Amino acid sequence: MLPLLPAPVPPFVPFCGLVYDGMLYFDINKMSTFTMSQSQPAIAPPSGTPLTTLSEDETMFRASVREFAEGELRPRVEHMDEVAKLDPAIIKQCFELGLMGIETPDEYGGAGASFFTAILAVEELSRVDASVGVFVDVQNTLVNNAFIRWGTPDQKKKYLTRLASESVGAYALSEPGSGSDAFAMQTRAVEKDDHYLLNGRKLWITNGIEADIFVLFANANPEAGYRGITAFVVEKSFPGFSIGKKENKLGIRASSTVELILEDCKVPKENVLGEPGKGYKISIETLNEGRIGIGAQMIGIAAGALESAIAYTAERQQFGKSINQFQAVQFQLAEMATDLEAARLMVYNAARMKDAGVNFVKEAAMAKLYSSRVAERVSSKAIELYGGYGYVKDYPVEKYWRDSKIGAIYEGTSNMQLQTIAKLIIGK
Numbered sequence: 001m002l003p004l005l006p007a008p009v010p011p012f013v014p015f016c017g018l019v020y021d022g023m024l025y026f027d028i029n030k031m032s033t034f035t036m037s038q039s040q041p042a043i044a045p046p047s048g049t050p051l052t053t054l055s056e057d058e059t060m061f062r063a064s065v066r067e068f069a070e071g072e073l074r075p076r077v078e079h080m081d082e083v084a085k086l087d088p089a090i091i092k093q094c095f096e097l098g099l100m101g102i103e104t105p106d107e108y109g110g111a112g113a114s115f116f117t118a119i120l121a122v123e124e125l126s127r128v129d130a131s132v133g134v135f136v137d138v139q140n141t142l143v144n145n146a147f148i149r150w151g152t153p154d155q156k157k158k159y160l161t162r163l164a165s166e167s168v169g170a171y172a173l174s175e176p177g178s179g180s181d182a183f184a185m186q187t188r189a190v191e192k193d194d195h196y197l198l199n200g201r202k203l204w205i206t207n208g209i210e211a212d213i214f215v216l217f218a219n220a221n222p223e224a225g226y227r228g229i230t231a232f233v234v235e236k237s238f239p240g241f242s243i244g245k246k247e248n249k250l251g252i253r254a255s256s257t258v259e260l261i262l263e264d265c266k267v268p269k270e271n272v273l274g275e276p277g278k279g280y281k282i283s284i285e286t287l288n289e290g291r292i293g294i295g296a297q298m299i300g301i302a303a304g305a306l307e308s309a310i311a312y313t314a315e316r317q318q319f320g321k322s323i324n325q326f327q328a329v330q331f332q333l334a335e336m337a338t339d340l341e342a343a344r345l346m347v348y349n350a351a352r353m354k355d356a357g358v359n360f361v362k363e364a365a366m367a368k369l370y371s372s373r374v375a376e377r378v379s380s381k382a383i384e385l386y387g388g389y390g391y392v393k394d395y396p397v398e399k400y401w402r403d404s405k406i407g408a409i410y411e412g413t414s415n416m417q418l419q420t421i422a423k424l425i426i427g428k
């Protein structure tokens, strides 16, 4: 579990004077001709709470995650990317720190925290490694979320407890022939006595190598169209279940992405999650929340890339001075920081709307769409600011850029987000 009081957090100062505390401060000249800061003396208590203001609990939580990310994760990132595998020690620590059951109620061994807290964790982890970011994100925003909302008391007791303490979860909707058009899935479930037999293939399944528990969608009544789609809890050990090809990817390489093969996979009837035929609703609603998690992954990537660029441009000397002395470079950093600020506000707002119980679907789609663009833009600009050094694997920024690309694809492509936003603003 997370410690109540955070241990001292090593300041992330890669090369020079950068301090991050929710705002970015930097000494433009590094030699203190002047210091830019947004801090002002408090003259009156604020009448509303700024979106980026964290509660005491949130502040402590973020500090703990940052300490883990800087101390344990950062030294392993390059190797994990190279070998395309999560270090088992990192997975173990994610459980020990309580990161795998953030919203899971206390009675099932979880932290019983808010959705926003999970978003903070995904952002902080992705600032260092987006593969671990999505590992934790899928567990919390898709898998645990599905059990918390639709699980029976027995399913919650059995699975949420395991997911909070030792078992990795995965979410299996996509197939080779159905991605954006997810409800056109070909995986079938046939009812037989006290169980279902599942046949088909799932593709692109994140956490598939590490997972024991899969929330998996199959159509149990194809004649009813999407109203036949049913969510099942499938365990890796069930007969007829196997893992197929592992993808060799551009980015988030340490995050496993695999094919699942179902050949007369025997799933007990008590493992139907929610009602039969209501799987479409479960997938839509989990993905609505999941998108905010991807937004958090994207702002984490943008933050990591920006911090690296600020540090590097202060260090790098050309024409007899630090390159951050050139206004053109300063303006690029300023653009990147502004982009990140806007994306972070959108992600935090969508997450806080979710916690407040108000409709957040449009805001979640906007946050994912925008933050994925920001992550790509900021990390690409960071490469340019590093010059040739940005293009090689000795420095971190090329990885941020590779990792950013997935934000426009999974949990609904950018076109699908635009479609959702358009429908909601036009009213159709």
Ligand SMILES: Cc1cc2nc3c(=O)[nH]c(=O)nc-3n(C[C@H](O)[C@H](O)[C@H](O)COP(=O)(O)OP(=O)(O)OC[C@H]3O[C@@H](n4cnc5c(N)ncnc54)[C@H](O)[C@@H]3O)c2cc1C
Residues within 6 Å of the ligand: 138, 171, 172, 173, 174, 176, 177, 178, 179, 180, 181, 203, 204, 205, 206, 207, 249, 257, 406, 409, 410, 411, 412, 413, 414, 415, 416
């Ligand atoms: C690394 C990775 C991890 C993933 N993890 C998971 C996971 O854990 N679980 C899971 O279930 N899935 C996962 N996915 C699958 C992912 O959600 C799909 O790849 C995504 O939804 C897109 O589907 P597709 O690849 O079939 O592309 P397609 O749907 O074929 O889309 C191709 C292009 O056509 C466009 N397009 C399609 N339809 C329309 C339309 N109506 N209007 C306008 N444009 C359209 C799309 O925007 C896109 O640009 C993952 C994918 C990747 C790459």
